[in-house]
Amino acid sequence: MDSIDISDAHRQRPAGSFRALIDDRPDDGVFRLHRDVYTDPALFDLEMRHIFERSWSFLGFTSQVSQPHDFFTTHIGRVPVLVSCGEDGSVGAFLNICRHKGAELCAVRQGKSKSHVCPYHGWIYDSSGRNIHIKDQDQGAYHPSFDQVDHGLVPLAAIGSYKGLIFGSLNADVPPLEDFLGDMRFFIDLAMEQGENGMEPIPGRTQYTYRGNWKFQLDNGLDSYHLTSTHLSFMRALDRRRVGEGNPHGNQTDFFKDSHCDTASFGFDHGHTVFTMDNTEPHRRPFWPYIDKLRDRVGDAKADWMSIKMFNSLVFPNMQLAHNTALILRVFRPIAVDLTEMTSYCLGAIGEPPGERGMRLRAFEDFYNAAGLATPDDSVVYERCQQGMATGAIGWLQGFSRGLGALETGQNDVTRPMGINPVESSMGTLQSGQEVVYHPPYREWARLMEAGEAAAPAYP
Amino acid sequence: MTGTASARDVIEQEAICLDERRWQDWLALFTEDCVYWVPAWKDDDTLTADPQTELSHIYYIDRAALEDRIIRVSSNLSPASTPLARTAHILGGIRQTGAPGPGRVTFRSSWSTHVFWPQSNLSHTFFGRYEHELVEDGESWLIARKVITLQNDYLPSMTDFYCL
Incomplete structure (x- = not known):
């Protein structure tokens, strides 16, 4: 029997080593995480520096900045970011911080403006980030050296976009975005190629916080094991809908129709990971009536995956794209070791008719909203995890083991037609509730933390 | 009570x-084909206006959808609802805004709901405006349409019908 473990493993680990927090022994079939990974404030600060400030982060959508002077604001980790389309149509991303006294420049979430005026001393920046006005500059008795300094907004070190998704980095030393995403691109394509004119976030914000570590969302967004316990009340609602009771307009995928359906998990380089399962109700997809047209446009493999399969995925570190009941893109922003901000986007095809968009919306609201029938149960469970772990009485966690007995490396019969080459895969039924899907992100977590502590390049 | 005084009473009864x-008493205040709508905010100053093309927090056009919610919170199977939060709805500024047809009236009101979650010992106040459309039903009135504007839409973990 295990004894109470109130040790502080991170304080006992050798300097610069994070492996002491992740017991990863593939040959012994062991993968364990120490709860410090979720609860230690010192580790949280290191995560901001070594992970969020050194890798790619999802910023927003190209559809949000498609016209000159369109802009939106967001964050990379703790750092406020302004993404803006300049007069010339080129999209730039900048620290959303005035150069004068460091005030957060733009407080508006999104909009259209030729310029951004700092509310403090009135310095003005144009939509390309250039400083175009320093109030009373002539009378400021500036030393000539002042003119030698660039007063424009600080651009991010890297910006890139893939299929309508914009990413940025505070670190110039990141791989090209397409290399960073690697074979995760197959799954991004499944989402972003659904509309022949591309995809966009449907207007309307759904934003909420939970009092737990950001990695609880990382885990749970890939967790198939919790469906039949955390969401039992939702299952009860689906049971009723199956016989014509309850909400007739929810367009909800019946996740529990076939608990023996095939599932698979795929892990990729750079911490990205995917969990897939069969979709027994493709008719709930808005594009189902013209699946043949879609087949012509995107090819058989992708059209099948868009319609008769579902997936949940992670683009490390904090963006998740899931195509199950609806198409959702979620960003979980760490605010403190025990506080996380969630932003969810319901994605729709640009130009799709209201009836089709309505199908997406009803399914999304029913399940994913913070006022929905499922997500609140997830958020509360994260808080229970934080409460349980913060006591410090539990050391090693046992929630990373399912599927370890079914791991395969490299390509297999499932991945070959998809043209993807995962580092590792695991297959099973929905009830297998695979937890090996968490291994790639935590291996990447440890790699980036150690590289950061060693002042080594994040991506050698 | 007669006329619009009893319509106003239904709004208070609901809370x-x-x-x-x-x-079940709450459900019985709604028509079978009631609209129950909590629009999302599109930007800092604008609510979403079309539930077919824009996101809502909740959008129902059938009382049976409200039943789903009741079954969930009564099931003892929902971690977010077990133990269930305690609430106090405060209504103010209840004013009739129109009479769109015979036996049909509209009201506006301001609301706040104080919510206490026993499992975290935390409290929160949600607040906003209601628009009610009521239809005459014999001696009383039924809610045919309720639109809830949630002014503080940056949500602490969750919200649910009993918080609004």
Whole structure:
């Protein structure tokens, strides 16, 4: 029997080593995480520096900045970011911080403006980030050296976009975005190629916080094991809908129709990971009536995956794209070791008719909203995890083991037609509730933390 | 009570039913084809206006959808609802805004709901405006349409029908 473990493993680990927090022994079939990974404030600060400030982060959508002077604001980790389309149509991303006294420049979430005026001393920046006005500059008795300094907004070190998704980095030393995403691109394509004119976030914000570590969302967004316990009340609602009771307009995928359906998990380089399962109700997809047209446009493999399969995925570190009941893109922003901000986007095809968009919306609201029938149960469970772990009485966690007995490396019969080459895969039924899907992100977590502590390049 | 005084009474009854967890009484205040709509905010100053093309927090056009919610919170199977939060709805500024047809009236009101979650010992106040459309039903009135504007839409973990 295990004894109470109130040790502080991170304080006992050798300097610069994070492996002491992740017991990863593939040959012994062991993968364990120490709860410090979720609860230690010192580790949280290191995560901001070594992970969020050194890798790619999802910023927003190209559809949000498609016209000159369109802009939106967001964050990379703790750092406020302004993404803006300049007069010339080129999209730039900048620290959303005035150069004068460091005030957060733009407080508006999104909009259209030729310029951004700092509310403090009135310095003005144009939509390309250039400083175009320093109030009373002539009378400021500036030393000539002042003119030698660039007063424009600080651009991010890297910006890139893939299929309508914009990413940025505070670190110039990141791989090209397409290399960073690697074979995760197959799954991004499944989402972003659904509309022949591309995809966009449907207007309307759904934003909420939970009092737990950001990695609880990382885990749970890939967790198939919790469906039949955390969401039992939702299952009860689906049971009723199956016989014509309850909400007739929810367009909800019946996740529990076939608990023996095939599932698979795929892990990729750079911490990205995917969990897939069969979709027994493709008719709930808005594009189902013209699946043949879609087949012509995107090819058989992708059209099948868009319609008769579902997936949940992670683009490390904090963006998740899931195509199950609806198409959702979620960003979980760490605010403190025990506080996380969630932003969810319901994605729709640009130009799709209201009836089709309505199908997406009803399914999304029913399940994913913070006022929905499922997500609140997830958020509360994260808080229970934080409460349980913060006591410090539990050391090693046992929630990373399912599927370890079914791991395969490299390509297999499932991945070959998809043209993807995962580092590792695991297959099973929905009830297998695979937890090996968490291994790639935590291996990447440890790699980036150690590289950061060693002042080594994040991506050698 | 007669006329619009009893219509106003239904609005108050609705809030009382929620606080007292008299779910079936609450449901019975709605028409079968009622609209129950909590629009999302599109930007800092604008609500979403079209539930077919824009996101809502909740959008129902059928009373049976409200039943799903009641079954969930009564099931003892929902971690977010077990133990269930305690609430107090406060209504103010209840004003009739129109009479769109015979036996049909519209009201506006301001609301706040104080919510206490026993599992975290935390409290929060949600607040906003209601628009009610009521239809005459014999001696009383039924809610045919309720639109809830949630002014503080940056949500602490969750919200649910009894918080609104």
